[in-house]
Amino acid sequence: MNELVIILGAGESGVGAALLAKQKGFDCFVSDGGQLKNAHKAELEENGIEFEEGTHSEEKILSAALVIKSPGIPEKNELVKKIRAKGIEMISEIEWAYRYIGDSRVIAITGSNGKTTTTALTYHICKHAGLDCALVGNIGISFARQVANDPKPLYVAEISSFQLDDIVTFRPHIAILTNITEDHLDRYDYSFRNYINSKFRIALNQQSSDYFIYNADDEVTVQHIKEFPILSNPLPFSMRKELLQGAFIKEQEMTVANSDEKLQMSIYDFALKGKHNQYNTMAAGLAASVIGLRKDKIREAIQSFEALEHRMEHVATVRGIEFINDSKATNVNSTWYALESMTKPTILILGGVDKGNDYAQILDLVKEKVKAIVCMGVDNRKIHEAFQNDVSVMVNTGSAAEAVHASFQLADKGDVVLLSPACASFDLFRNYEDRGNQFKAAVREL
Incomplete structure (x- = not known):
C-alpha cells in the first residue's frame, strides 16, 4: 500500500x-x-x-x-x-480509528460541559459490570492508539466538537449529548449556530438500531433537535418532567426507563454530588441500561465512582476554609454549575484567556453566593466590568500561589475558596491541569 x-x-x-x-x-x-x-x-x-x-x-x-x-x-x-x-480527503483521528474497529461498538459522549465526567462514569459502570472496554478520545489515550495496540469490543469515547467536525462515517451505537452552551466560538467564526451544528454531528450517521441520549432540560438542545434528521432512538433525561422512555429525577429519586425494566435509585446514593452531576449520572445510567447491564451493577458503580481530578475536587480544609479545585471549568457555564452547587459563602477565583465570555450568565449566582472575587489572569478588565457593581471585594493576582494567598486572607472559617476560572488557562499555565496542580500545591503550602 x-x-x-x-x-x-x-x-x-x-x-x-x-x-x-x-x-x-x-x-x-x-x-x-x-x-x-x-x-x-x-x-x-x-x-x-x-x-x-x-x-x-x-x-x-x-x-x-x-x-x-x-x-x-x-x-x-x-x-x-x-x-x-x-x-484531498481530510479527517479526524476519531474517524480514522473508527474505520478499523470492525464489529466493535462505541459509546460516544459530547457536550459543552459534563462530558468528561459522564464519559468516565459510563466507563466505570461498564468496567464494574465486567465488560471488556476502553476509555478513549479526549480522556484516556487516543482512540487510534487503542485500536492499534489493544482493540476492544467496546469503546467509551469523549469527543469534542473539533473532532466531530472532521468525521465522515463515524457512527456510535450510543451517542450522548450532555448540553450545548456557548464555547469555542473563536473556532466557529463567532457563530453559536455553527457550534450547535457541530455538536449534533455526533448523531449524523446513526441508524434506527442506535440510541441518542440527550438533556431534555437543555434549552438549546431542545430548540434545535428537530432541525437534524436523527434516525436513532431518542432517550431524553430530565429533572423537570417524568418520562416513559429515558431518565428522570423526581422527589430525589432517579428512574431510568429504557424498556419495560426500570432502574430506581436515590440521588443521596450517588457518589457524585451537585445538580450538574445528577444530569451526568442520568446520562451514564441510561447508556449502561441500553447496553443491557444489570441494575445492581449499575447501582453499585454509581455509588462507588470517584470524582475526577480538577473537576469540583476537594483539595483540603485549612483553618475551617475549604478549597475546591474546578480548574476544568474553562467556560462560564461550567462555573455556573460549580457556583450552583455551593452552599457556603464563596471566594471565587476567576480568570485566564477569555473565549468571548458572557459573565451575565453567572451574575445572579455571584450576587447570591460570592463574597469576593480573586482574578487570576494577565488581563482581568472584563471580569471587573462584569462584577464591580455587585461584588465589593475584587483583587488581581498573577499566579496560582498569589491567588491562593489572597483568597485565604479574604476567607473566614466556614467559607469555601473555589477555583472555577470560566476561562482557558494559556496565559499563565500550560493547560487546565497545570493550573489545577499549581493551585493544589499552593493550598498544601498554606
Whole structure:
C-alpha cells in the first residue's frame, strides 16, 4: 500500500493515528509546526515513522492521499485551506480509528460541559459490570492508539466538537449529548449556530438500531433537535418532567426507563454530588441500561465512582476554609454549575484567556453566593466590568500561589475558596491541569 497518509499535529491523537496507519501498512508521515514531546518523538522513531517538527513540508503534504488533522488545528489555517482546495480527503483521528474497529461498538459522549465526567462514569459502570472496554478520545489515550495496540469490543469515547467536525462515517451505537452552551466560538467564526451544528454531528450517521441520549432540560438542545434528521432512538433525561422512555429525577429519586425494566435509585446514593452531576449520572445510567447491564451493577458503580481530578475536587480544609479545585471549568457555564452547587459563602477565583465570555450568565449566582472575587489572569478588565457593581471585594493576582494567598486572607472559617476560572488557562499555565496542580500545591503550602 503506497498511499501516503499525512498526519498533521503530533500530540496524543496524531501519534495514535500514525501508529494505526503504520500497522495497517500505509506509508505515513507526521508533520508538526511546533516541537514534539520527547516521549512522542521516541515512539515515532521506535516505530520507524517519519516525522518533522517546527515546519510543514508543503509539497509533500499536498501529495497525500489522505490527511488526518489534529483537532487543535483550525480550518482557517493556511495549510488546511490548501489541502481543502486540492480536494484531498481530510479527517479526524476519531474517524480514522473508527474505520478499523470492525464489529466493535462505541459509546460516544459530547457536550459543552459534563462530558468528561459522564464519559468516565459510563466507563466505570461498564468496567464494574465486567465488560471488556476502553476509555478513549479526549480522556484516556487516543482512540487510534487503542485500536492499534489493544482493540476492544467496546469503546467509551469523549469527543469534542473539533473532532466531530472532521468525521465522515463515524457512527456510535450510543451517542450522548450532555448540553450545548456557548464555547469555542473563536473556532466557529463567532457563530453559536455553527457550534450547535457541530455538536449534533455526533448523531449524523446513526441508524434506527442506535440510541441518542440527550438533556431534555437543555434549552438549546431542545430548540434545535428537530432541525437534524436523527434516525436513532431518542432517550431524553430530565429533572423537570417524568418520562416513559429515558431518565428522570423526581422527589430525589432517579428512574431510568429504557424498556419495560426500570432502574430506581436515590440521588443521596450517588457518589457524585451537585445538580450538574445528577444530569451526568442520568446520562451514564441510561447508556449502561441500553447496553443491557444489570441494575445492581449499575447501582453499585454509581455509588462507588470517584470524582475526577480538577473537576469540583476537594483539595483540603485549612483553618475551617475549604478549597475546591474546578480548574476544568474553562467556560462560564461550567462555573455556573460549580457556583450552583455551593452552599457556603464563596471566594471565587476567576480568570485566564477569555473565549468571548458572557459573565451575565453567572451574575445572579455571584450576587447570591460570592463574597469576593480573586482574578487570576494577565488581563482581568472584563471580569471587573462584569462584577464591580455587585461584588465589593475584587483583587488581581498573577499566579496560582498569589491567588491562593489572597483568597485565604479574604476567607473566614466556614467559607469555601473555589477555583472555577470560566476561562482557558494559556496565559499563565500550560493547560487546565497545570493550573489545577499549581493551585493544589499552593493550598498544601498554606
